[in-house]
Amino acid sequence: MKRQLISRIALATVVLGMSIAAGCTKAEDSPATSPATSPAATKAATAVAKENDRTKFDPPVTITAAIALKPSDKLRNGDTPENNPISRWFKDTLGIATKYQWVVTDASALETKIRLSLTSGEAIPDVLSVSGTVFEDLVASKKIQSIDEAFEKYATPRVKESYKKNPEVWNLVKRNGKLYGLPTLSNGIVGNTVMWVREDWLKKLNLKAPTTVQEYEAVLDAFTNNDPDGNGKKDTYGMAFGANTGYHKPTMNFMTDASFIFGQDQPYQWLKGTDGKLQYGSTKPSVKDALGKLNEWFSKGYISPDFGTQDAAKAMADFTSGKAGIAFAPGWAGGWPVGTAVNEAKAKNLALDFKPYPIPAGIKGEVGRQASPPSYGNYVFREGFTHMEAIFKYWDTMYGCSVEDAACPFANGKGEGYDYVMKDGKPDWKNIPEGTLSLNAYQLMSPGSGTAPTNVMSGPNIYQRVAAGKKDNIFEQKLAAENGQLTIDGFAVAFQQLNKDVQSGFFGANTPTMKEKWEQLIALEEQAFLQIIYGKQKPEYFDTFVKQWNDQGGAQITKEVNDYTASLK
Structure with a gap:
């Protein structure tokens, strides 16, 4: 943590x-x-x-x-x-x-x-x-x-x-x-992801930006199998995904993550259950289905075979260099590395067309993403x-x-x-x-x-105003001058889904059992997630992981987290 x-x-x-x-x-x-x-x-x-x-x-x-x-x-x-x-x-x-x-x-x-x-x-x-x-x-x-x-x-x-x-x-x-x-x-949108897409690929294949998992999967298939770059080779894939995060959270990275697939049941967060108590998001039942879907995409070649060893920078490089067609990253990625790639292409008289979109709904049909820390x-x-x-x-x-x-x-x-x-x-x-x-x-x-x-604030966010062409006050003028259009558009899109953010319900210090067991538990979690996505374990293995997590200290940590939260009221 x-x-x-x-x-x-x-x-x-x-x-x-x-x-x-x-x-x-x-x-x-x-x-x-x-x-x-x-x-x-x-x-x-x-x-x-x-x-x-x-x-x-x-x-x-x-x-x-x-x-x-x-x-x-x-x-x-x-x-x-x-x-x-x-x-x-x-x-x-x-x-x-x-x-x-x-x-x-x-x-x-x-x-x-x-x-x-x-x-x-x-x-x-x-x-x-x-x-x-x-x-x-x-x-x-x-x-x-x-x-x-x-x-x-x-x-x-x-x-x-x-x-x-x-x-x-x-x-x-x-x-x-x-x-x-x-x-x-x-401001709530520092690290909040949007869906960055090769807009030129969408246009070439006569596709629309996806809003559901089903539509998203169709776009992944087309970007993988329908030669979106027009070079006559099968050398592209749908989604850039960097699971080598460095902090045991393979589906959540600051760029090229896969958090959207989980919707409102976000892993790594402490989420309020129907009983009002906090539950560790990585143990929620729907996570099993989401991991299973990621395994399907891996098996079909929609994500890189090297996703498990790729960090955010390497995975994002696949996106900006034309190997992958979609990457989830914050609005600031419109400056670096997306905007940088566009400028480098222009210098070579080449054209790259990227566009930020709202993230699609997850496995349960609801939109959700990891919130930026408050x-x-x-x-x-x-x-x-x-x-x-x-x-x-x-x-x-x-x-x-x-x-x-x-x-x-x-x-x-x-x-x-x-x-x-x-x-x-x-x-x-x-x-x-x-x-x-x-x-x-x-x-x-x-x-x-x-x-x-x-x-x-009331009304549109400053990024939304500037994205719409408004430059009336000094703050809008300064923002427009200091940021590229892709960055402004990226943050404006991120702000659209602020009400879909999933914020953790626990902000306290590590509990006593966390201090003793947390590193062991998150390593267990990372291993289970990667094994399922790679297909080394079937999705049903998730149930085994949850039991192990609880037995090895997770249940006690959950109690301590809820006790601490209750003490603040």
Whole structure:
């Protein structure tokens, strides 16, 4: 479970510019008042925490943090991690200064640094971005504070509303009835798959994009047997499928997975049953039928004979190079690798036509896909840190940018000369003389994963608006300029099926039996799934797997998961 979370966080970092030190339409109306009080550091007290409050802390407040800097996180014009366009705005406008106590290279290095501090007694920074077992260790060490009182006092109405509409994220940081961190809020479509199809193959064979398993199977057959590339050879297959995930989940990969076939009964998730209790999705009866269908497709040559050893990149390369006709991947794949393949083909005067479609219904006739995590990490705050009012002013400012607030100080970009330049009084995002450089790593905190969090916007998502040609506000214009059309279309399609996402019902730390047995159980699961798909075992072997899973610790884990979930109510 930990490895999967780390990989998802890393993926979001690459795609959306989230960092260890960081991270539409009109926002729905939020409450006009709140019991929160203004920061004590301000001279004029107010009754509520104000949105876009530009009252400056005097004297300035300094917040210590950690920062992860990759080789690509470069700066210009003599700027430094503590003195750059982002930090200068917050210091000059709000009186909030940032000092980096730790500088590391990646999430793993930060985890190591935190663990060393716990054993050595070294003081941790005021703010850290953490998740998984490191979060649990920090809670147990009592080195971080609960934020219940600070959230109630300093969070603005719109920030409170964002969590009210995504309440499940609090389970990530709720321990012993208290909140020990501030979770980021995902926009819901970071990793959500769409069905990428060779549109030119569909047209050549006079086919339509499939919406059911039966239609999908017919397209797979045609792409495998009807020479869709017109070279007179039987050298294509229907579906790119990379089962070598690295975390024992062969049917779920960040690209080229097969999750759609399971519909609402998604493996690897904790799903609520008819009795209201959570059940591990991989043990649900319909999974047997879905695995059997994948075996049929393998036997008929619809998927690569090497799918079990192919990772996502290799399987996706089969799709972009013309060996496979369909691949399930997130919307961002429209940039890389799909968009990259299109551009490379154009340079050779060749034509490749890809198009994203909604995923078809699964084995039971219902649409379902693995949901993106509701959060990609949590910010925690040192015990004894007394400037939580500054934290929430920073948070509200960046949150406003994610919901397209016209008052966002970074509407044009994070820094002139980095991700935009001004030409004739307007921002230009494409023609930056020295090339584009991202400043995302230099944000102290980022409330989410790029665009607006799930459930807080009314009307079409910003990707849907831009896909439809709307470029009225600065946020739409910026999105259109910074992304290729395939990426925009991909995310727009992903948003269409947001209500079909299957989210796990368990967000807690590993239970006692999980710590002891989970690696063994997921290895058992991976072996069973692959044996059935390869045909080394008949689908009925699934029943044997379920019994083994329960007997070897799964039943006890299920009890512990339900006990933990019940304790949160």
